[in-house]
Amino acid sequence: MDTVVTDPETLVGIDALLREVARIGALPLNRAETLPPGAYTSAAFFQREVAGAFRPGWMCVAHVSQLPSRGDFRSVDWLGELMVIVNDGQRIRALSRVCRHRWAPVCTGHGNAAAFVCPFHKWSYALDGRLIGAPLMEEALDFDRDTCALPEYRAEVVDGFVFVNLDGNAPPLAPAIAEMSAALANYQLDRLVVGSVLEYDCRFNWKIMVETFMECYHHIGPHADTFEPDFPAKLSYVEDSREAWTCGFGVGRPESVPEAFDVGLPRFPLVNQQECEAFGLYLVYPCHLLATFPDRVVWFHVEPIAPDRTRLRSYQMLQPETKQLPDFAKIMAIQDKTFDVINLEDIDVNVMQQIGAKSGMVKSGRLSHLEKAIWQLNQFVARAVAAR
Ligand code: FES
Numbered sequence: 114m115d116t117v118v119t120d121p122e123t124l125v126g127i128d129a130l131l132r133e134v135a136r137i138g139a140l141p142l143n144r145a146e147t148l149p150p151g152a153y154t155s156a157a158f159f160q161r162e163v164a165g166a167f168r169p170g171w172m173c174v175a176h177v178s179q180l181p182s183r184g185d186f187r188s189v190d191w192l193g194e195l196m197v198i199v200n201d202g203q204r205i206r207a208l209s210r211v212c213r214h215r216w217a218p219v220c221t222g223h224g225n226a227a228a229f230v231c232p233f234h235k236w237s238y239a240l241d242g243r244l245i246g247a248p249l250m251e252e253a254l255d256f257d258r259d260t261c262a263l264p265e266y267r268a269e270v271v272d273g274f275v276f277v278n279l280d281g282n283a284p285p286l287a288p289a290i291a292e293m294s295a296a297l298a299n300y301q302l303d304r305l306v307v308g309s310v311l312e313y314d315c316r317f318n319w320k321i322m323v324e325t326f327m328e329c330y331h332h333i334g335p336h337a338d339t340f341e342p343d344f345p346a347k348l349s350y351v352e353d354s355r356e357a358w359t360c361g362f363g364v365g366r367p368e369s370v371p372e373a374f375d376v377g378l379p380r381f382p383l384v385n386q387q388e389c390e391a392f393g394l395y396l397v398y399p400c401h402l403l404a405t406f407p408d409r410v411v412w413f414h415v416e417p418i419a420p421d422r423t424r425l426r427s428y429q430m431l432q433p434e435t436k437q438l439p440d441f442a443k444i445m446a447i448q449d450k451t452f453d454v455i456n457l458e459d460i461d462v463n464v465m466q467q468i469g470a471k472s473g474m475v476k477s478g479r480l481s482h483l484e485k486a487i488w489q490l491n492q493f494v495a496r497a498v499a500a501r
Pocket residue numbers: 212213214215216217231232233234235236
């Protein structure tokens with residue numbers, strides 16, 4: 114039987130796809146369309162995004178509360194880079210965790226270490242990456258240990274979140290999102306701790322996840338019984354995008370808030386009236402996502418893996434004192450269940466979108482004004498892939 118070719122990029126080719134993305138990236142909001150389906154399915158297009166958005170951008174890999182003490186480390190494998198994010202006692206570093214001998218990983222998972230000792234031939238590295246031990250190498254002529262440190266990725270900690278820039282050439286992140294830092298000041302992001310985490314291996318493109326996170330239009334669909342009653346789609350809005358970030362708000366019905374937010378967790382002491390009447394949705398391009406609530410911040414750690422595969426970890430970030438509450442475990446169990454239901458409401462339809470994008474009949478769709486953040490993301494993606 115003949116193979117049926119339905120991958121849109123295979124049908125149209127990468128050059129035509131890029132032209133279409135450029136056209137859509139230039140549309141005004143009231144004419145906005147989705148990117149073409151090939152932008153969600155094509156391996157060649159994904160590689161353009163890797164080269165134009167992920168490697169040159171800032172990708173969030175951890176929060177400082179995950180690495181509070183000297184020696185705390187977390188392994189991060191992403192886009193072919195094997196990293197270890199480590200607290201060396203002075204600062205947070207992002208090191209390559211590929212051994213300089215014959216490329217075995219010097220650590221896995223997360224934990225606390227005095228040094229990294231490669232399991233293969235026991236070369237050992239200090240927390241700052243210096244090679245400090247290499248057994249049985251006496252006969253290797255001109256073996257220079259100083260040239261065998263674990264290479265370091267560029268890393269920046271902004272508001273408690275650890276970002277890495279893989280190509281080393283990104284402009285500094287803190288000034289690029291300073292206005293967002295100010296807007297989020299009341300949440301004191303750098304002192305939050307992880308309350309719980311939910312993980313999902315998602316069979317769809319990273320943009321589908323970002324788009325769904327940033328628009329409330331779909332509250333009337335998958336969230337008809339969860340978000341829509343208290344946070345109706347039509348009350349939501351998105352601000353004008355800044356170069357490095359954007360934000361939107363899911364506004365509560367006046368008769369619903371503040372009760373709709375009350376899950377038994379204490380509010381942030383500094384949150385203002387407006388922050389108690391709406392939840393905030395923040396995107397640092399390309400895919401760092403935060404949802405703000407009066408009592409917690411939900412961090413969506415998004416890892417694009419392939420055109421049709423994205424890893425999501427959704428973290429409930431809480432005030433540290435919250436963990437002392439006598440009924441903390443009970444509150445979080447309810448919260449995790451609630452958020453899992455909501456996440457799966459999205460993921461179930463997102464999976465079908467990805468399958469739909471491969472249909473030979475599918476074309477770009479028109480967007481609502483409530484999907485302004487998708488229009489903004491389109492412009493970011495169009496710029497990123499054109500730059501390569
Ligand atoms: S590969 Fe690490 S010591 Fe040989």
